Structure formats: structure tokens, C-alpha cells
Amino acid sequence: MAEFRVGDISVTRVVELAATGGSKFILPQATPEDVSRIGWLQPHFADERGRLKIAVQTFVIQTPDARILVDTGLGAHKQGRKVPHWNNRADPFLDMLADAGAPADTVDLVINTHLHVDHVGWNTVLEGDQWVPAFRKARYVMGRDDFNYWRDQQEDAEHRAVFDDSVAPIAAAGLADLVGDGDEIAPGVSVVATPGHSIGHMSILLRSKGEELLLGGDVMHHPCQIARPEWSSTADYDQNQSAQTRKALFDRLADAGTPLLGGHFTGAGRGRVRRDGASFRLDIM
Numbered sequence: 001m002a003e004f005r006v007g008d009i010s011v012t013r014v015v016e017l018a019a020t021g022g023s024k025f026i027l028p029q030a031t032p033e034d035v036s037r038i039g040w041l042q043p044h045f046a047d048e049r050g051r052l053k054i055a056v057q058t059f060v061i062q063t064p065d066a067r068i069l070v071d072t073g074l075g076a077h078k079q080g081r082k083v084p085h086w087n088n089r090a091d092p093f094l095d096m097l098a099d100a101g102a103p104a105d106t107v108d109l110v111i112n113t114h115l116h117v118d119h120v121g122w123n124t125v126l127e128g129d130q131w132v133p134a135f136r137k138a139r140y141v142m143g144r145d146d147f148n149y150w151r152d153q154q155e156d157a158e159h160r161a162v163f164d165d166s167v168a169p170i171a172a173a174g175l176a177d178l179v180g181d182g183d184e185i186a187p188g189v190s191v192v193a194t195p196g197h198s199i200g201h202m203s204i205l206l207r208s209k210g211e212e213l214l215l216g217g218d219v220m221h222h223p224c225q226i227a228r229p230e231w232s233s234t235a236d237y238d239q240n241q242s243a244q245t246r247k248a249l250f251d252r253l254a255d256a257g258t259p260l261l262g263g264h265f266t267g268a269g270r271g272r273v274r275r276d277g278a279s280f281r282l283d284i285m
């Protein structure tokens with residue numbers, strides 16, 4: 001568990017799953033040889049052999065006004081996932097959240113940066129044979145474009161399963177609020193549209209007392225994409241758009257000095273994006 005402060009806001013990371021290695025499927029260009037050449041990735045984000053470190057996690061955001069979760073991991077008892085060990089999990093994640101100061105019934109807001117399998121899982125829990133909201137007193141905030149897209153698509157069986165067990169029950173319970181670029185979700189918490197990984201992917205900007213932090217979701221899966229913004233993920237909806245979004249975002253963050261924390265970042269996690277020749281690097285804070 002790591003905690004960061006942004007003015008009066010605290011950010012606590014709760015890790016559901018952590019792994020080192022296998023970049024092949026998600027970032028095929030990030031070979032161990034090429035990752036080893038990006039020296040600043042070690043030790044937080046890669047090991048000495050150039051293998052990527054990645055986490056599936058939730059951020060607990062405590063503002064003076066609200067207790068917020070950003071992304072909800074893989075969930076329990078879910079089916080139809082392409083990665084075999086993402087099915088039928090039974091992690092004590094809600095206990096871990098409570099230990100981090102966020103018992104389920106005290107959560108005011110849940111934000112899904114996008115509606116992929118590893119970001120919406122704990123939106124719901126199984127009660128009998130029904131999927132019900134895990135955070136009963138919370139409003140759930142989702143990107144309007146993502147919601148409409150995934151609601152209507154029938155081609156991708158995994159996404160269909162994810163929508164049906166982790167998103168549709170939230171809407172059916174009347175708890176979903178759909179948002180878009182620039183919307184203020186809560187005081188000091190606003191949406192920055194960063195499309196490409198998904199059609200309506202959102203980053204979340206935290207602001208308090210002159211300090212900022214951008215929660216980047218899956219704008220990049222791994223900090224190696226800060227050095228190589230053109231390395232797009234096989235999971236991206238539009239690989240060209242995701243690369244353009246990364247370059248534009250890193251330019252903006254480098255100019256503004258706004259710290260960045262990605263949805264799958266490990267180790268110390270957040271840092272400041274700096275220009276590095278024709279590209280960028282992340283200076284750990």
C-alpha cells in the first residue's frame with residue numbers, strides 16, 4: 001500500500017494482482033532488450049533483465065468532500081475472461097479496501113476510467129445468481145462514449161461478458177452517471193478525455209491547494225511507453241489514436257509539470273514527465 005498526497009487529497013493504492021514479465025501479448029514491441037535500454041525504468045517499473053512490472057489495482061481517493069475509487073480491478077467469480085486466471089478469482093479485495101480505509105458502504109463514488117475487464121471487476125459482486133453493486137451507496141461514473149459503445153457491441157464475447165456482469169447491473173440499479181471531457185465529478189476531481197485505448201477512455205485530474213496529479217488509466221499500460229509513445233498496446237481500440245493521445249498528453253504534462261500516475265504503474269508509481277531528446281522520461285517523485 002502506497003499513499004500519495006495532492007494538497008488536501010490522499011491517494012492510496014490497493015493492489016489486486018502484481019506480475020513481472022510477459023509483455024509479449026500486451027506490448028509486443030517492448031522486448032526485454034529494448035526495455036533494458038530505457039535505464040530509468042529500473043527498479044520501479046522493470047527488473048534487471050528488462051522484464052516489465054505491472055499491477056492491477058484500485059486507487060482510493062479521499063478528498064475533503066468524498067471517498068472515491070478509481071477503477072475496480074478484476075473482481076471475483078467472473079466468467080468468460082480470455083486470460084484464464086482472471087476467471088473465478090476469490091481475492092479478499094473488499095477486506096483490503098477496508099484495511100485501506102474504504103469499507104464498501106462508505107464509498108461515495110466509483111470512477112471507471114474505461115470499461116475493460118481489469119477496470120470494472122469489483123463494480124459488482126455475486127449475490128445468489130445475481131450481480132449486484134458492490135458499493136451500494138456509491139454513484140458510479142463512466143465515460144458516456146465507452147458506455148454506449150460497449151452496450152451495443154455484440155462481436156467481442158469477453159467484452160459482452162464484462163459489460164453484462166460488471167456494468168449493466170450498475171445501470172439497472174440506477175447508479176450510473178455518464179460523463180465526458182472536462183466534466184467535474186467532484187470538487188477537485190475532473191475528466192480529461194484521452195481516447196485511443198478505448199473509444200471513451202478518461203484520465204482523471206486531481207487538484208487541491210495548487211497541487212495536481214493526473215491518474216492516466218490505460219493511456220499507457222506501462223511507463224516504457226513514456227519513452228516510446230509509439231509503442232501501442234494490442235488491447236488498444238485505435239493504436240494510432242492512442243499513440244497520438246500519449247504524445248499530446250506527455251507534451252502537456254511536461255509543459256505543466258503535472259505529475260502522472262498510470263493505472264498499472266508499480267513501485268513508487270508517480271512521477272513528472274520530462275522531455276528526453278525527442279521523447280520523454282518519468283522522473284520519480
Ligand SMILES: [Zn+2]
Pocket residue numbers: 116118119218263264
Ligand atoms: Zn488495464
